[in-house]
């Protein structure tokens with residue numbers, strides 16, 4: 390089982406833990422120091438209860454609640470706390486993944502009782518850091534992450550075979566990673582409202598492999614995302630859209646961990662081709678999703694059949710290394726800045742707030 394540990398209103402909770410005067414009060418953390426001219430980058434649960442949320446202009450937040458407490462974001466403090474929590478979790482000696490500044494994943498395969506371990510982790514985090522975390526437990530990271538969101542704050546949610554249907558029926562689609570933005574809207578426009586609706590239409594979506602984490606502190610050797618279509622498909626636009634989406638997911642994970650890759654691997658399977666898999670290794674390393682997608686298209690062009698029916702596809706990257714230098718070329722710098730802005734918007738407004746328009750072909 391995977392434990393997904395998501396800190397509750399992380400930045401705001403840290404500020405409240407440090408400063409007792411702010412505890413129990415509606416509070417926003419602004420991305421800049423000027424109170425009225427910034428964007429809310431975190432809201433305490435007391436502020437959330439009033440309808441204030443991240444991404445909202447601070448002026449609007451103050452019009453809802455004039456007595457709102459305000460603190461300017463202090464990244465160093467949040468990164469430091471995040472590293473402390475990571476260090477604490479490392480002591481469990483289980484494969485551990487640093488998913489984002491306020492999200493961590495433990496692979497508890499071999500642990501007898503993941504629920505009691507989760508309780509202990511939550512208690513210890515509260516005892517050590519005076520902030521709460523919500524934990525989701527499930528067979529893979531996608532479901533575990535969903536579970537962590539369902540009973541916030543201070544939640545503990547297990548998804549197993551016996552409650553899978555019941556929980557997915559109650560979970561609105563936008564709770565699922567990647568379904569917060571445009572991609573989610575494409576599915577909602579087709580009448581899919583809950584995660585269960587998505588499961589009935591695309592059962593393969595939830596069969597994501599458990600996502601083995603590498604040994605602590607070791608760099609992962611590869612990263613992959615795969616998908617099984619509900620039926621074989623030979624519309625190249627639809628197939629390319631899925632490859633693009635999977636490339637986006639892989640690229641985002643590389644960038645989150647500050648990694649680049651040299652080798653891209655694409656595999657496709659379908660009734661006529663059976664399985665087709667090939668890879669390409671480039672001189673230049675990348676973590677640019679679009680570049681990964683272009684490399685996949687080159688691989689696809691090597692397939693002997695033209696436009697065969699495809700039932701399942703997967704994109705993976707390997708030969709990973711730490712991205713340690715910034716580009717010197719102006720064009721590359723511009724592209725890096727664009728990707729960074731893209732990731733920041735997605736992390737502020739929820740995964741998938743922005744996706745390439747091409748993904749809209751997934752219907």
Ligand SMILES: [Mg+2]
Pocket residue numbers: 395396397398399491
């Ligand atoms: Mg969080």
